[in-house]
């Protein structure tokens with residue numbers, strides 16, 4: 627289940643010390659639009675500062691840099707103070723998405739006392755709660771406290787890909803498709819919805835292969851999912867993907883590829899959304915030239931599940947160069963970002 631050399635290398639890139647932080651404050655809180663209740667609506671998002679994902683004790687996923695926000699000294703009291711801040715910030719908003727730098731359902735990261743305080747603080751203030759978790763923490767025992775309080779929840783699970791080779795050799799997730807199936811079935815049995823996250827363009831895959839991997843994964847997770855969120859790669863600090871990218875050995879996916887997947891999913895009646903982080907930026911999903919209209923279309927179509935504007939925009943665009951490049955890259959033995967790789971070679975900064 628683990629590619630040991632990759633896991634070890636990823637671990638070696640992770641910083642040993644944490645940045646100073648106020649343990650009583652969440653990492654971040656903001657309002658955004660999502661459609662967790664069947665239509666676009668204002669959604670409050672909060673990231674708890676925690677001791678971090680249990681996977682960090684061994685390694686990390688190759689694209690995950692959330693360890694940059696953890697604090698090993700966070701206590702139960704701190705987590706309760708953070709809950710107070712979140713409740714205050716929530717105001718009258720009735721939909722809440724909770725992230726941690728790991729798994730909300732991991733009882734070591736979010737101890738039962740702090741978790742129950744959170745549930746008791748929000749249960750009558752919200753109509754929908756989304757929490758994220760690794761597959762192994764999605765159990766009847768960890769879901770029962772949510773069920774007992776009658777909270778309408780969606781459990782978000784990072785599947786990334788349904789191909790176990792991709793999960794092991796590229797994402798370094800320490801999970802598998804069958805573990806996802808068990809977690810999703812447990813969630814459904816307990817009466818909860820499931821959001822499945824898929825990763826567009828894990829390292830080592832060509833863009834063409836990553837599109838196919840994503841479509842195949844959509845087909846396979848759909849029977850277990852209320853909706854599917856396609857997350858195009860966003861390069862975070864101190865990660866394996868950043869290591870490759872800095873050396874010209876990785877390029878984030880193009881917006882055209884994301885549009886292709888969304889339109890295909892819509893044609894095939896899958897409920898797929900995408901709200902890219904870092905879109906049109908160097909570290910996020912981007913075409914060779916920034917395209918704000920395309921990004922805007924992707925987000926609006928995801929929110930409304932009306933894909934005609936995106937389809938019209940794509941059909942009226944010249945994708946000739948994009949198609950050629952993607953085909954050409956598929957023949958490379960390594961997934962270079964040719965422009966960046968050449969620059970690195972010229973400036974002699976390449977040290978592999």
Ligand code: SF4
Nearest residue numbers: 679686687690727728
């Ligand atoms: S399971 Fe989630 S939080 Fe943990 S390393 Fe992977 S992406 Fe990061």
